[in-house]
Amino acid sequence: xxxxxxxxxxxxxxxxxxxxxxxxxxxxxxxxxxxxxxxxxxxxxxxxxxxxxxxxxxxxxxxxxxxxxxxxxxxxxxxxxxxxxxxxxxxxxxxxxxxxxxxxxxxxxxxxxxxxxx
Amino acid sequence: xxxxxxxxxxxxxxxxxxxxxxxxxxxxxxxxxxxxxxxxxxxxxxxxxxxxxxxxxxxxxxxxxxxxxxxxxxxxxxxxxxxxxxxxxxxxxxxxxxxxxxxxxxxxxxxxxxxxxx
DNA sequence: TCCAACGTTCGACGTTCGTCAAGGGATTCT
DNA sequence: AGAATCCCTTGACGAACGTCGAACGTTGGA
Numbered sequence: 001x002x003x004x005x006x007x008x009x010x011x012x013x014x015x016x017x018x019x020x021x022x023x024x025x026x027x028x029x030x031x032x033x034x035x036x037x038x039x040x041x042x043x044x045x046x047x048x049x050x051x052x053x054x055x056x057x058x059x060x061x062x063x064x065x066x067x068x069x070x071x072x073x074x075x076x077x078x079x080x081x082x083x084x085x086x087x088x089x090x091x092x093x094x095x096x097x098x099x100x101x102x103x104x105x106x107x108x109x110x111x112x113x114x115x116x117x118x
Numbered sequence: 119x120x121x122x123x124x125x126x127x128x129x130x131x132x133x134x135x136x137x138x139x140x141x142x143x144x145x146x147x148x149x150x151x152x153x154x155x156x157x158x159x160x161x162x163x164x165x166x167x168x169x170x171x172x173x174x175x176x177x178x179x180x181x182x183x184x185x186x187x188x189x190x191x192x193x194x195x196x197x198x199x200x201x202x203x204x205x206x207x208x209x210x211x212x213x214x215x216x217x218x219x220x221x222x223x224x225x226x227x228x229x230x231x232x233x234x235x236x
Numbered sequence: 237t238c239c240a241a242c243g244t245t246c247g248a249c250g251t252t253c254g255t256c257a258a259g260g261g262a263t264t265c266t
Numbered sequence: 267a268g269a270a271t272c273c274c275t276t277g278a279c280g281a282a283c284g285t286c287g288a289a290c291g292t293t294g295g296a
Contacts, residue, residue, distance in 0.1 A: 019163065019166060019167045019170060020167070020170040020171075020221075022167070022171055023164075023167055023168050023171050024163065024164055024167035026160065026164065029160040029161075029163040029164040029167070030160040030163075032160075032163050033157070033158050033159050033160040033162070033163045034158075034160075036154050036155075036157050036158035036163075037154075037155065037158035037159070039151070039154050039158075039231070040151055040152075040154040040155035040157075040158040041151050041155070041283090041284080042144065042147045042148040042150075042151040042152075043147075043284085044151070045137065045142065045147040045148075045150050045151045045154075046141075046142055046144065046147040048137060049137045049138070049140070049141055049142035049147070050141050052137060052138040052233060053138075053140055053141050060242080060243090061242075061243060061244090062241085062242060062243080070284095070285075070286090071285075071286060071287080072242080072243070072244090073243090073244080073245085073246095073285080073286065073287075073288095074284070074285055074286070076243065076244055076245085077244090077245095077284075077285080078284085080244085090243095092243090092292090092293085094242090094293065094294065095240095095241060095242045095243080095292070095293050095294065096241095096242065096243085096293095097242080097243060097244095101233070103138075103233035103234075106231065106232070106233045107232065107233055107234065109231075110228050110231060110232045110233075113157070113224065113227075113228060114224070114225065114228045115170060115219070115221035115224045115225055115228075116221075116225060159253090159254080161254085178272080178273090179272075179273060179274090180271085180272060180273080188254095188255075188256090189255075189256055189257085190272080190273070190274090191255080191256065191257080191258095191273090191274075191275085191276095192254070192255055192256070194273065194274055194275085195254075195255080195274090195275095196254085198274085210262085210263090210273090212263065212264070212272090213262070213263050213264065213270095213271055213272045213273080214263095214271095214272065214273085215272080215273065215274095237296100238295100238296085239294100239295085239296075240293105240294090240295085240296095241292100241293085241294090241295105242291105242292085242293080242294105243290100243291085243292085243293105244289105244290080244291080244292100245288105245289085245290075245291095246287105246288085246289075246290090247286105247287095247288090247289100248285100248286090248287095249284105249285085249286085250283105250284095250285090251282100251283080251284080251285100252281105252282080252283070252284095253280105253281080253282070253283085254279105254280095254281085254282095255278100255279085255280095255281105256277105256278090256279090257276105257277095257278095258275105258276085258277090259274105259275085259276080259277105260273105260274085260275075260276095261272105261273085261274080261275095262271100262272085262273080262274100263270100263271085263272080263273105264269100264270085264271080264272100265268100265269085265270080265271100266267100266268085266269080266270100
């Protein structure tokens with residue numbers, strides 16, 4: 001039986017020794033894996049790149065949805081995954097919600113899986 | 119209906135402009151997402167870190183399985199995911215298969231998702 | 237006040253994933 | 267040749283995932 005993945009808060013940037021610094025314990029591996037999984041979908045990678053192209057103003061759901069050719073409900077779902085992984089932040093302005101990337105979180109994830117870091 | 123993810127060869131290190139270099143097309147996003155998904159599992163992150171700790175000699179399946187407390191069949195499955203993503207390489211020596219990490223592939227993946235790169 | 241636009245949540249669906257037991261192929265040793 | 271060890275593949279099962287339509291909550295104007 002597949003052991004159920006525990007629910008963990010990963011909204012803060014990842015913080016543990018790099019993957020190449022020695023054998024990693026299960027908790028740290030879980031934190032890294034959950035964040036990687038949040039980005040492990042082609043739609044979310046594309047959304048992330050669109051947000052990184054507008055880091056200041058952000059982009060709203062209604063503009064993202066047609067760009068990836070999916071329903072707003074689906075895009076909202078993907079944005080939640082990214083937000084729960086701390087990779088994105090949404091702020092409401094009028095009826096719109098503008099999503100902006102959180103480069104620090106992405107950078108931290110990078111540093112942890114970089115084989116050159118230890 | 120979830121559009122079926124096409125089958126793509128990702129055994130070579132990822133090669134496309136970074137995620138922060140501008141809006142990314144769907145094909146590049148797919149290549150990145152598939153590689154991230156290969157690493158988006160706690161067991162595989164742990165396996166990767168064990169292999170990175172023994173980059174020269176490698177580690178065989180029979181030593182990895184008890185270390186992550188899973189059956190050899192399951193570990194073999196995970197190693198295949200990593201191998202198909204080019205993150206790992208296995209070479210047979212006698213009855214054993216020794217797996218070694220492929221830091222270049224991991225480094226390339228890092229570079230592509232790093233928000234500082236463009 | 238009512239309406240329209242935007243965004244999220246919910247329920248349902250088919251697919252993909254992680255896991256194991258069982259079985260099969262290699263390789264080595266006796 | 268036979269036996270033992272290692273590893274992979276297959277088949278099966280439940281859990282998690284991606285997607286949509288529909289319903290719901292907010293906000294800002296007529």
